[in-house]
Amino acid sequence: MTDILRVSIVQTELAWQAPETNRQMLSNVMEPLQGATDLIVLPEMFTTGFMMSPETMAEPMEGETLPWLKQQAHELGAAICGSVAIKEDGAYVNRFLFVTSEGEVAYYDKRHLFRMGNEHEHFNAGTSRSLIEYRGWRILPSICYDLRFPVFLRNRNDYDLMINVANWPGARRNPWRTLLQARAIENYAYVVGVNRIGSDAAGLHYTGDSIAVDFKGELVCDHPVDQAFVETVALDRAALQQFRDKFPVWQDADDFDLGLP
Template sequence: MQNLKISLVQTPLDWQQPEPNRTRLAELMAPLAGQTDLIVLPEMFTTGFTMAPDEVAESMSGPTLGWMKEQAASLGAAVCGSVVIEDQGYRNRLLFVTPDGAVEHYDKRHLFRMANEHQYYVAGNSRKVIEYKGWRILAQVCYDLRFPVWCRNRNDYDLALFVANWPAPRRNAWRTLLLARAIENQCYVAGVNRIGEDGKGLEYSGDSLLVDFKGQALLDASVGEAFVKTGTLNADDLQRFRDNFPAWQDADEFSFFSDVEDDFA
């Protein structure tokens, strides 16, 4: 497994305006051509966190996925982030697109009931680990971060991705839980959040982070600051830490009974 360069894109989003958001993001990502392996965008990066999926949803053959394929090919890097997709109901779907045009996806499992997301979207029912450049990557979306059982590392991933629209009043929880997920799962964690104000008047502070397996921040920035930052994940350091401090061997055995396809064991 080689080292992995990962770029976090923290930006404001235009409310329910896919084309302006794609244009801005393309401009922000352009300097990354040939400089990174993976680019991570926020949750619902074309619209902001909207409860009007009937107005903005796209299909899996829609313009945003096509745009992601173009960007991944031209930049020579995988591109990921979540989009409102219509597929047997509306989905808050994380799309992961590689330079060769391959597409993986994960549908958000935990829908944010405090915003009534569960009334507008269909929850995902399967956990997703994506293999890319030798790395095993767990795909997660926003509110999933609060549920450690769902995020639990079963010795099957090396990096957890959390894309989000996480409001500023709860920024301490966001930052704390990203560090906790990294420490308890002995993995790298990348959390990408938006900044600015959305169409409902909610403020977002960003606080996007890249965290190592000890819970130490590798990438961070001032509150509310737009940025594109790249960090390197060291495969040897991760494996050495897991070998020298094998806490995972003492994890409790349990089964998770649910309607999900992928039971925990």
């Protein structure tokens, strides 16, 4: 258990549908973080970019990426998370993988599929809201379009940090930044949003805008657009709890049931 959680944001360009190229690039980018962080966050579909051809690009859960994540996490002494297209039981999911340095694996399947990009025609939606316990922190994983659905992400006094990994186009960068801050404020929790940069084969341009936000909605990590970077931020659970005790909004929250199958 730790009060200070060091979270490293990795904002980078991704090679289109080139898993091995992306894994090698990310290995090089993450190498300097050895022993200097607790958790590394990669973008959505970090092996391929946001593609709609899972029939040829998705991999089984025990494909090449999960063993690579386990090896990297072990060597770096930190957990690593991000999403990958996974084939399971003849269907495809956009899966958020969370792998610890001890080789433990947790995951969440993207619930809200981006219909404007036809994601719902190629992937199956997740059926549950997941929580991950890591070093005494309660973490809510989410993926890109999930960010627009505050009821699904509502803090029921069950998480301290929300992570959103994305391929969010620059044309909608203002909603991306605004929603990340709004989710932090309304849920009295830290929020880390990690996006990519560059352009993909679908003609979309990504400006990045990866940010970390504290429980008051204040930015604790922010960089100029279109720049690759790696930054480690220190999240303070004691400060979070002190704020929650002083300003207990959660006590007045409405009870509800998501009604998921």
